[in-house]
Amino acid sequence: MDVEFLGGAREVGRSAILVDERLLLDYGLEPSTPPQYPVGSVDPDAVVVSHGHLDHAGAVPALLSGDSRPPIHWTPPTRELALTLARDTLKLHGGSYNCPFTEHNVKRVTGVSETHGYREPFEAAGFEITFYNAGHIPGSAHVLVDDGETRLLYTGDFHTDDQRLVAGTTARPDADVVICESTYADVEHEDRTTVEERFAESVKTTLWEGGTVVVPAFAIGRTQEMLMICEAHDVPCYVDGMGKQVTEMLRQYPGFLRDEAAFRRAKSHARFVTGDDGQRKRITDQKAAIVTTSGMLSGGPAMTYIPEIRANPTNKITMTGYQVAGTPGRDLVETGSAEIDGRMMPVSARVEQYDFSAHADSNGLRSLLDSYRDAQILVNHGDTCERFAEQLRADGYDATAPDIGEQVIVEG
Structure with a gap:
C-alpha cells in the first residue's frame, strides 16, 4: 500500500492523503491569507472525508472540476457540514483567484455524495472502508482502509474524553498501520x-x-x-x-x-x-x-x-x-x-x-496508540510531529513523521 501525504504532514491544515494513487482521504484547506491547498494534482477514483472541518473538507468541491466525478463518502453530518463550509468559502472568496472551486462544483457534490453510518463497511476505489466514531465533532470518523492484505487506520481528528456534544472515541479496530493526528501531543488538557x-x-x-x-x-x-x-x-x-x-x-x-x-x-x-x-x-x-x-x-x-x-x-x-x-x-x-x-x-x-479542545491530548493520544504497539505509526496533523514520533520510537514504537509530498510504502 502506497501512502502519499499531500497536506497536513508536520502542520495543521489542508489535510490530504492519497492511497495507492486512487483513494483520497480528506481534502482540506488552511485558512491563511492567501488560503493554502494540498500539493500536487490529484484525480482519485474515490474520496473519503473524515469530518466536516475546513482543514479536512474545505477543498473537496475542487475535486469535481472538469470531467472528474469521484464519489465522495462521508457520514450524513459531515456531508451537511462540508456543503455549509463550501458555500461560506464561496461567499468569502468566490470572486477571488484564491478560491479553487465554483458554485457549479459545489452543486456537483450532492450528485456524487454517498453517506454511511459508523461500523457499516462499504467499498470505495477497490478498498473496504469502515467508519468509527472519532469523538471529535458530530459525524467525525476514524477511517479504516482494508485492501485485503493491509489494514490502514486513519484516525482523523479525535478525542478520547467525553464532551457535552459528543462522546469520546472507544473504537480500536485492528490495524497494521495507523496515521495518527498529533495536534496536542505536547499538552495535557485540564479536567x-x-x-x-x-x-x-x-x-x-x-x-x-x-x-x-x-x-x-x-x-x-x-x-x-x-x-x-x-x-x-x-x-x-x-x-x-x-x-x-x-x-x-x-x-x-x-x-x-x-x-x-x-x-x-x-x-x-x-x-x-x-x-x-x-x-x-x-x-x-x-x-x-x-x-x-x-x-x-x-x-x-x-x-x-x-x-x-x-x-x-x-x-x-x-x-x-x-x-x-x-x-x-x-x-x-x-x-x-x-x-x-x-x-x-x-x-x-x-x-x-479556556481549553475546550475537541482533540485528544498527550494522554489521549497515548491511550489510543497503546492498542497499536505492533503497528507502523505515521504521525501527522500537528506542529510537533517529529518530536512526538521520536518520543514514540523511544517507547518502542515503529513511528515516523512523514513530510509534505512524501510517499511511504506500508505493509500488513
Missing part, C-alpha cells in the same frame, strides 16, 4: 469539568458586575458545546454567526449527538441573533454571553461585537479555542490589541482563554 466551572463562574461574575461577555467560538462543534455549557450552568446567552445554521442542522442527526435532550435544551435556552449590526450593537448592552464566530476573530459577527465592548474593563472576551499565530485572536491574547476590520484596536475588556 473538562473544572474548565467549565471556571468559565461559568467568570461569565456570571462579569454579568453580575453589569458587563457583557463575548465568546468567540468555531461555528462547527465549539459553538454548540458552548451553548450546552451555558444552558447547564444557567448562563443567559445569544448565538450568532454560522454557528446558528450548524446548530439548526445538527438537530436533524440526533444519532450523532451524545445527549439529544440536552442539545435541544441548549438550543431552546439560547437566543438566536436574527438582525443586522444595529441589533448586534443593542445586544451588547444585554448583560449576556454572546457566542459568535469567528473563533480566532478573523471575521464574522465578532467584528461587530468586539469594537462595541472593547473599551469597558468590566466586559470580557473569553477565547474558547486554539489561536493560530498571526490571527487577531492570537494577537489579542498575547498583546491586548487586535486588528479588527483593518484597524489595530487596543482592548480594555478583560481577555481570558
Whole structure:
C-alpha cells in the first residue's frame, strides 16, 4: 500500500492523503491569507472525508472540476457540514483567484455524495472502508482502509474524553498501520469539568458586575458545546454567526449527538441573533454571553461585537479555542490589541482563554496508540510531529513523521 501525504504532514491544515494513487482521504484547506491547498494534482477514483472541518473538507468541491466525478463518502453530518463550509468559502472568496472551486462544483457534490453510518463497511476505489466514531465533532470518523492484505487506520481528528456534544472515541479496530493526528501531543488538557466551572463562574461574575461577555467560538462543534455549557450552568446567552445554521442542522442527526435532550435544551435556552449590526450593537448592552464566530476573530459577527465592548474593563472576551499565530485572536491574547476590520484596536475588556479542545491530548493520544504497539505509526496533523514520533520510537514504537509530498510504502 502506497501512502502519499499531500497536506497536513508536520502542520495543521489542508489535510490530504492519497492511497495507492486512487483513494483520497480528506481534502482540506488552511485558512491563511492567501488560503493554502494540498500539493500536487490529484484525480482519485474515490474520496473519503473524515469530518466536516475546513482543514479536512474545505477543498473537496475542487475535486469535481472538469470531467472528474469521484464519489465522495462521508457520514450524513459531515456531508451537511462540508456543503455549509463550501458555500461560506464561496461567499468569502468566490470572486477571488484564491478560491479553487465554483458554485457549479459545489452543486456537483450532492450528485456524487454517498453517506454511511459508523461500523457499516462499504467499498470505495477497490478498498473496504469502515467508519468509527472519532469523538471529535458530530459525524467525525476514524477511517479504516482494508485492501485485503493491509489494514490502514486513519484516525482523523479525535478525542478520547467525553464532551457535552459528543462522546469520546472507544473504537480500536485492528490495524497494521495507523496515521495518527498529533495536534496536542505536547499538552495535557485540564479536567473538562473544572474548565467549565471556571468559565461559568467568570461569565456570571462579569454579568453580575453589569458587563457583557463575548465568546468567540468555531461555528462547527465549539459553538454548540458552548451553548450546552451555558444552558447547564444557567448562563443567559445569544448565538450568532454560522454557528446558528450548524446548530439548526445538527438537530436533524440526533444519532450523532451524545445527549439529544440536552442539545435541544441548549438550543431552546439560547437566543438566536436574527438582525443586522444595529441589533448586534443593542445586544451588547444585554448583560449576556454572546457566542459568535469567528473563533480566532478573523471575521464574522465578532467584528461587530468586539469594537462595541472593547473599551469597558468590566466586559470580557473569553477565547474558547486554539489561536493560530498571526490571527487577531492570537494577537489579542498575547498583546491586548487586535486588528479588527483593518484597524489595530487596543482592548480594555478583560481577555481570558479556556481549553475546550475537541482533540485528544498527550494522554489521549497515548491511550489510543497503546492498542497499536505492533503497528507502523505515521504521525501527522500537528506542529510537533517529529518530536512526538521520536518520543514514540523511544517507547518502542515503529513511528515516523512523514513530510509534505512524501510517499511511504506500508505493509500488513
